[in-house]
Amino acid sequence: MSPELINLIIQATFESLYMVGIAALLGTAFGLPLGVFLATSRKGELFAAPIVNRVLGIVVNAARSTPFIILVVAIIPFTRLVAGTSIGSTAAIVPLTIASAPFIARLVEAAIREVDGGLIETASSFGASPLQIVFKVLIPEALPGLLLALTLAVVSLLGYSAMVGAVGGGGLGDLGIRYGYQRFMPEMMLAVVVVLIALVQLVQSVGDYLARRVNRRLRHH
């Protein structure tokens, strides 16, 4: 493979990492509080607001059931508004964030719901405020689950990022389609797939390692 092609792969890898990294950060920034709220706002819960909970649940489900490629084109005007353009890696971060935030929110909700309700009662019994319960009890206790959720979200984002090539987003998926498929360069296609597999493996391993490190639940001597 020529040095130019290798350079293309390296450049596309960085584009993918850039899109996925920023989208994961933004997706977490929106998805984490949303997930915590979804997990704590049913009737009788810490931030009880059953109607808001219902409405947000419907919005999250709607966002999650829209196929990503349709979401990308459907929100082009919004993308243009936020990013100033609808083409390129930076613009692609907008749909990636919008797709990942509800996904992360559901994963966060599930992880937070795993925390024993007795701990919330315990913290309440010694006078913890709802926010103190979130930051001192729920998030630390759910941390292993939250890290695994984030890992899953990053892996999914890597998959999504391959699709934003359709709107000029760049990245590995774009490279694979344009060179590997349209110019019929199977070695390019193979290289892109290998890099993606390696990235997914790396992300999953790091995520598993971190989740294991913070999990004190099953430690025995």
Place this chain on the structure above:
Amino acid sequence: MNAHQSFAVGQPIAPPEAMAHAAAEPDAMVRFDSISKTYPAYRGKPGVNALQDIDFVIPRGSITGVIGRSGAGKSSLVRLINGLEKPTTGRVIVDGNDISSLAGRELRLAQRSIGMIFQHFNLLSSRTAADNIALPLEIAGWAKVDIKARVTELLALVGIGDKHDRYPSELSGGQKQRVGIARALATRPSVLLSDEATSALDPQTTRAILDLLASINRELGVTIVLITHEMSVVRQLARDVVVLDAGRVVESGHVADIFTRPQHPITQSFLAEVIGDSLPVSLASRIVAEPSAGGQAVIRIQVRGAGAGDTVVARLARELGLDVALLSARIDEIGGQHVGSLVLGIPGREDVHARVLAWLSQYQFPAEHLGYVA
């Protein structure tokens, strides 16, 4: 005692006018004032009257057991004390504060003076023993250096000074509950609520934890409220007891008084758990209704009170000149009082056992004739 009247645990019945000055009474740590608690119907489940007509006082510095079967309303009752639940009607006065009227920040401040321990310990798995104990102090906004000193002191108090950096998963059940107790005491509360705190522990560990609670009550003067379904817990630790059944207080008073003269069937069934009300199987199977030549009549004597029963067999034999066989005996001590039963075999003639029963009733021993054995 009538459940509809106001009464105090181990105290004379409060006259109605005293209720108006409830908060001023220095002796009451917790006062339940005409409490009822109803859970409304929700999602097809019918509403539940969890508590009704609850009126009693928990004296300052006491160890009071609240005993009842599951569903009797014990958990609701204890959660009214620290404001985790609100009464539907009535007031709960804790240390002079009407906790049932507080909300938000005021309630959270009041909750710092009420500690609670739980059946399943409820420790944070992500925090070490020391950091678990530190949690209520962090929440109360203590300075780091003060927290550190207080946590060390508390770990020593509960006897696990060497477990400072251990995570809950590395601790035994008894050690976890010691961490729970230390955490509950961290903010120097005046009341400690125990919600079935020993129900998940083996008997030996239970005894050790109850001893620890007794010494905390003795040395720190903390009022302890024990919710339990286990008679052994009340017997070992409590001085006062409240018996709950179907959301109502059916009996309350000093443990010794309540369990030497149990009135309500529930109280009697709890007592039976300790002293047993059934005969040994081998004896029960031999008892028949008709006397046989040379057989014995079987008499059961209830033993209630300090020193009761010590000499009854010897005196019976001596004063009536009878051969008395001891067939079965079970006597235990509750609140310093002897409680139990003796099953005696006496010569199986009608006139003899009538004489024996008359003699026993003369000395105030409740007794019954069970039948005959060959």
